[in-house]
Amino acid sequence: MxxxxxxxxxxxxxxxxxxxxxxxxxxxxxxxxxxEVRVGKYMELVVEDDASIEQQVETMCEKLLANPVIENYSYTVEEVVPL
Amino acid sequence: MxxxxxxxxxxxxxxxxxxxxxxxxxxxxxxxxxxEVRVGKYMELVVEDDASIEQQVETMCEKLLANPVIENYSYTVEEVVPL
Structure with missing residues (x-):
């Protein structure tokens, strides 16, 4: 994950x-x-491992999570550390 | 700043x-x-230099920006790079 x-x-x-x-x-x-204060959003997604995960996250942001007309998005992918 | x-x-x-x-x-x-998806908030503040800036940011979070009963907050302070 x-x-x-x-x-x-x-x-x-x-x-x-x-x-x-x-x-x-x-x-x-x-x-x-x-x-100055600028307010943005921050999301944490837990995603199953997949070779194309970065590609998928970009489409998610473009299609649903962000409004690319007025918003920028950036993301980082990290390993889930099992408890 | x-x-x-x-x-x-x-x-x-x-x-x-x-x-x-x-x-x-x-x-x-x-x-x-x-x-899983968890949604949070992200804020960028531009603040005048002050020795007690970290202390101030913590009080701001406790008093206004976050609800300490149900929310955690974390912050980092960085230098503003002049254009």
Whole structure:
């Protein structure tokens, strides 16, 4: 089994109202040293071993997990350590 | 300036309906090798340099960014590379 860690972030230049809201809340709490906040998604997938796993993850991201028009994605594949 | 990368994930044992929904959608698309999906949050903060930055980020996570009852958080601090 493999563990796939996926990061999905908004492309540069795309407005991030959620990030702005978080930044504003932090400011209200007194954290005015925070100059910018961008919010993204993070997913952990447990996937059966397969030679084409990277290819598959890319199609998953393109088709379902990310919106390639406004989002970038990146991923890393690691071995699942059995307990 | 520093860039703080924050990962927020549900604690082990906490149900993740969003992850289940994603897994189900992937299955519908034919990706039945995906055995588990957990969805988390990922944030990038740009913060002014400060000696106590790690301490501050921890309080931000505890107070606002994460729900410490059901979520774990982790973060890394890196230097912002000027363009």
């Amino acid at each position: 493999k563990k796939v860690l996926i990061h999905i972030t908004l492309k540069e230049g795309v407005l991030d109202p959620q990030g702005k809201a978080v930044q504003h809340s932090l400011e209200t709490l007194g954290y005015d040293t925070v100059k | 520093k860039k703080v990368l924050i990962h927020i994930t549900l604690k082990e044992g906490v149900l993740d309906p969003q992850g289940k929904a994603v897994q189900h959608s992937l299955e519908t698309l034919g990706y039945d090798t995906v055995k």
